[in-house]
Amino acid sequence: MIFLEFEKPIQELYEELDKLKEIQEKGKADVTKSISELEQRIEKERKELYANLTGWQKVQVSRHMERPYTLYYIEQMCSDFVEIHGDRCFGDDKAIVGGFASLEGRTVMFIGHQKGINTKMRQYRNFGMANPEGYRKALRLMKMAEKFGKPIVTFIDTPGAFPGIEAEERGQAEAIARNIKEMFMLKVPVICVIVGEGASGGAIGIGVGDRVFMLENTWYSVISPESCSSILWRSWDYKEVAADALKLTAEEMLKNKLIDGIIPEPVGGAHSQPEVMAQTLKQQLLTSLAELDAMSAEKRIETRIDKFCAMGEFHEA
């Protein structure tokens, strides 16, 4: 178990718990009662802690090294996953994965950012930062889903689209722009879920949907709090302040009507009980798919466009 900085009090309780368990195992004394008391206390404190997370703390949870990623969710929720590689143009981006899978007997196209689960894999996945071919692969898969009348689910978890020389040469901006535009016209249902980090263009490049959800402890904004701090405050020291100012949490995004709903995480974050998280996510997807099935393709497209076109606040004298 990896603890975050703000989880220190809980970490200490766990250490205490480990000691008690050791005593119990060695048979030195019967501490069963103390163990169960401590376990209850941990649960209670964890619940309180997680009920009041700040924006910056949620950003940390969203980046937790043990957090489940796209491939995990597909594996947990579905059977018969066939991963499809490549953009049929340049190459195969490892930071965005996708393919058909069976969700309760129904074929769904899953597309999502993929981060690595260890140091080697994190590099292999480029830390979830896609290049243009990743966005083009995503669009190719979306078009295929549309062709065969299968709904699309995207999982968003990226610190941003990759800012590199080759990414620029191959048209990072064009790839993202095209995806955004094309996603509006998809005839099949589209559900997008921020499952970790939702950073800027890299996120919205697979983020236009009939339903856009955020998991409870994720963030979605135009810039990371660190970069925002460095640009607006000209210092890296204002990330907590920036996280608050950006109003990047699921709760605030819903309040501002920029997303459609929040999917609750288990206490302690998605990584504390990933199977539970996957089940909750699956139920939400099934519910939303049923709602969207009841609409015609035209109605879905119209509603999708109207929803995004209503976003913005301005005055007109």
Add this chain to the structure above:
Amino acid sequence: MAWFKRSTAGVTTSTEEKLDVPDGLWFKCPSCKASLLSKDLKANKFVCTQCNYHCRIGSAEYFEIIFDEGQCEELDANLTSGDPLNFTDTKPYVDRLKATQAKTGLKDAIRTAKGLVEGEMLVVTCMDFDFIGGSMGSVMGEKIARAIDKAREMKCPVMVISKSGGARMMEAAFSLMQMAKTSAKLAQAGEEQIPYISLLTDPTTGGVTASFAMLGDFNLAEPNALIGFAGPRVIKETIKKDLPKGFQSAEFVLESGFVDLIVDRKELKSKLAQILRLLKN
């Protein structure tokens, strides 16, 4: 001499670079440092007569250059930014807006107008870099959306002239969603065969490039304009290498295949008219 202030203030030329002569009479080219008479510069569409450097100009100048006799009707002129997030960095967003409005005489970073280009109707919406770096907030998204709707209504082409550092951070996710909003409108216009011309000028980066600016039926660019998704500084910090010469210039982006043609500002109007005629006939 409003154009003089606009093309220089805080962007490419500091006040020190201006020659010590009566207001607005002389202009020092930021690129070749040549001293030009401001009336010569204006007559040359704010392009340096010595080195062809394209000075950064604003919506007023572009409208003057593009429309017949400089005649046009401004649309949606009274939109101003809200403060949806109650945002404060080193100063409150509302104060920043007020100060910028007072300084520039503009309401936000974009203005829209309709008028004739060699007799052909065109809706143009054009950014002003002097207004918080031409950043995209709700007003920009709404005005671009309305410009596209106006073109759909009038069944005429629409043009967006971009000059922007990208998203307006003080509107955070609201700003991000303008990428989707403007692209949605372009998708609708595309279905109706409304031609869309995007002109990318110096600089065009971030969320502006990664949405409507790259979605033109025609992606035009001014010579040597900086065009990119990520800014050069961010890329340099990420890859920890120097960037190749000419990287992210309009010419580089054309060679990469994402800009259709580079248009010298002196030929902008005639090139536009050519495109409009070809599409119509």
